[in-house]
Amino acid sequence: MRIDCNAFLGAYPWRKVPGTSPDALLQALDRTKIDVAWITHLPSLFWRDPTEGNAWLYETARKEKRFTPVPTVHPGLSNWEQVLSGAANAGAPAVRCDPLYFGLDPAGGEMRALVAACSAARLPLMLGVRLEDGRQRHPNDHVGELPAAAVRTLIRSDADLRLLVTHADRGFIEEVHFGSTPDEARRIWWDICWIWGPPEDHFATLLGTVGVERFVFGTGQPLRLPDNSIAKLDLLELAREQREAIESKNVQELSA
Amino acid sequence: MLVDVHAHFLHARTPRADWRERNVSRLTAGAKIGISVHVASILGSWGLTSPIYFPSPRDVTAGNDALLALQREHPDSIRGYVCVNPNYTAHARAEIVRCLDGGMIGIKLAASRRADDPLLDPIAALARERRVPVLQHIWQHRRRDWPGQEASDATELCTLARRHPEVAFILAHIGGGGDWLHSLHAVREVPNVYVDLSGSGVDGGMLEACVESVGVGRLLWGTDLTMDTGWAKLRYLESLLSGEELALVSWKNAARIFPPGAFPAD
Numbered sequence: 001m002r003i004d005c006n007a008f009l010g011a012y013p014w015r016k017v018p019g020t021s022p023d024a025l026l027q028a029l030d031r032t033k034i035d036v037a038w039i040t041h042l043p044s045l046f047w048r049d050p051t052e053g054n055a056w057l058y059e060t061a062r063k064e065k066r067f068t069p070v071p072t073v074h075p076g077l078s079n080w081e082q083v084l085s086g087a088a089n090a091g092a093p094a095v096r097c098d099p100l101y102f103g104l105d106p107a108g109g110e111m112r113a114l115v116a117a118c119s120a121a122r123l124p125l126m127l128g129v130r131l132e133d134g135r136q137r138h139p140n141d142h143v144g145e146l147p148a149a150a151v152r153t154l155i156r157s158d159a160d161l162r163l164l165v166t167h168a169d170r171g172f173i174e175e176v177h178f179g180s181t182p183d184e185a186r187r188i189w190w191d192i193c194w195i196w197g198p199p200e201d202h203f204a205t206l207l208g209t210v211g212v213e214r215f216v217f218g219t220g221q222p223l224r225l226p227d228n229s230i231a232k233l234d235l236l237e238l239a240r241e242q243r244e245a246i247e248s249k250n251v252q253e254l255s256a
Numbered sequence: 257m258l259v260d261v262h263a264h265f266l267h268a269r270t271p272r273a274d275w276r277e278r279n280v281s282r283l284t285a286g287a288k289i290g291i292s293v294h295v296a297s298i299l300g301s302w303g304l305t306s307p308i309y310f311p312s313p314r315d316v317t318a319g320n321d322a323l324l325a326l327q328r329e330h331p332d333s334i335r336g337y338v339c340v341n342p343n344y345t346a347h348a349r350a351e352i353v354r355c356l357d358g359g360m361i362g363i364k365l366a367a368s369r370r371a372d373d374p375l376l377d378p379i380a381a382l383a384r385e386r387r388v389p390v391l392q393h394i395w396q397h398r399r400r401d402w403p404g405q406e407a408s409d410a411t412e413l414c415t416l417a418r419r420h421p422e423v424a425f426i427l428a429h430i431g432g433g434g435d436w437l438h439s440l441h442a443v444r445e446v447p448n449v450y451v452d453l454s455g456s457g458v459d460g461g462m463l464e465a466c467v468e469s470v471g472v473g474r475l476l477w478g479t480d481l482t483m484d485t486g487w488a489k490l491r492y493l494e495s496l497l498s499g500e501e502l503a504l505v506s507w508k509n510a511a512r513i514f515p516p517g518a519f520p521a522d
Contacts, residue, residue, distance in 0.1 A: 197482060201281055231488045
């Protein structure tokens with residue numbers, strides 16, 4: 001079983017990206033032997049009300065059992081509590097919020113209110129550090145990257161919060177993990193898509209220092225080739241149980 | 257057969273205490289991926305006694321010596337680019353002759369001098385004379401100067417390539433950061449510029465754009481600092497290209513531009 005917890009559907013505003021339709025994503029899942037994709041509606045991350053993409057997301061996921069919706073919540077909008085409640089009622093395994101894309105302080109009052117509500121609803125919160133390499137972004141794409149300090153602030157702000165952080169590199173992960181108490185660190189899961197493999201071996205190092213149980217399989221597709229996350233697993237000497245943990249069991253535990 | 261046209265190794269006189277582990281890791285991962293030959297360079301002391309992209313002549317020589325030693329240690333799987341700093345013309349030319357005579361098969365230019373600078377002409381002339389390709393470090397669409405390097409972009413490399421139409425130039429790491437589409441537009445009509453697919457970037461659409469821009473006949477597979485991304489791109493290409501097209505990208509194009517006999521099955 002392989003679950004991609006970090007996939008998108010829909011066009012990206014800053015460049016042409018192939019394979020953004022539901023059918024194309026299914027083909028990519030088949031090609032890379034991924035059983036299930038947690039999906040977010042990509043275009044709406046850039047809308048004034050990013051939650052307007054959620055209805056399409058739910059409808060698309062309802063038609064295809066391999067898609068699991070991860071709807072977007074914007075805690076700066078007045079309807080955010082209904083959106084969160086809708087996600088819980090729809091059986092979403094997590095909700096997504098990218099505060100910098102929404103023009104919010106990533107550790108500010110709105111985000112802390114969202115964190116508290118996610119905890120109360122027992123819904124993990126997904127945050128992306130970035131979507132693209134900072135060196136290649138469109139000249140008008142000025143959104144900052146999620147600061148590690150914001151993740152530390154959020155995890156400290158609520159004792160029941162569970163966070164899933166995507167697109168983080170080794171330095172970011174180490175800063176947050178070792179800047180947190182063991183209890184806080186146990187409530188953060190990291191998607192593997194942005195971590196380097198050999199010869200620098202950042203991923204192998206993190207598995208040894210942070211622990212296999214903290215990592216989940218994610219790809220960032222179709223913005224990124226899903227083959228990359230599989231390749232970096234194939235380059236490791238992992239026991240079957242460790243690989244299963246990363247590919248499916250850890251994310252199932254996160255969303256249980 | 258699989259040729260990695262953009263590899264690096266470390267050595268004892270660098271800031272990295274783990275240099276041996278990183279070299280072993282590259283060879284171990286290469287065996288898993290199926291890399292037949294790593295065509296590698298060493299950029300001086302990697303910052304220990306002179307800057308990575310502005311290596312002193314002494315560090316250039318020491319790094320090339322370390323690579324020659326690795327090439328002797330792994331004669332089947334490692335080939336070398338001789339790295340030079342074009343600001344030291346006499347040293348650069350002498351180093352190229354010395355290292356090509358020692359069995360290296362290409363020239364590596366990092367970011368010591370802009371690619372369209374006249375100081376690169378004597379190096380390109382030597383590349384033509386010795387029939388070796390030049391791998392040029394590229395920032396894909398440099399919009400400003402970056403500290404620590406005098407980075408070139410594709411437009412500048414193409415200016416150099418037009419001055420030396422008989423030399424094969426390799427545009428480094430299309431996935432190595434920056435606007436790769438800008439580079440692909442720039443190199444489209446310059447037939448002696450080849451695109452190396454290495455770099456940490458695995459953007460959806462990038463490989464399609466590479467094929468669309470220069471065709472499979474001018475693409476070269478490589479890894480640079482992240483072998484997992486190199487393998488991912490190779491796997492994706494297996495679904496995108498025919499077997500013969502994949503062979504071009506995997507090794508046949510490399511065999512065409514490197515000196516005859518550079519690779520085992522060549």
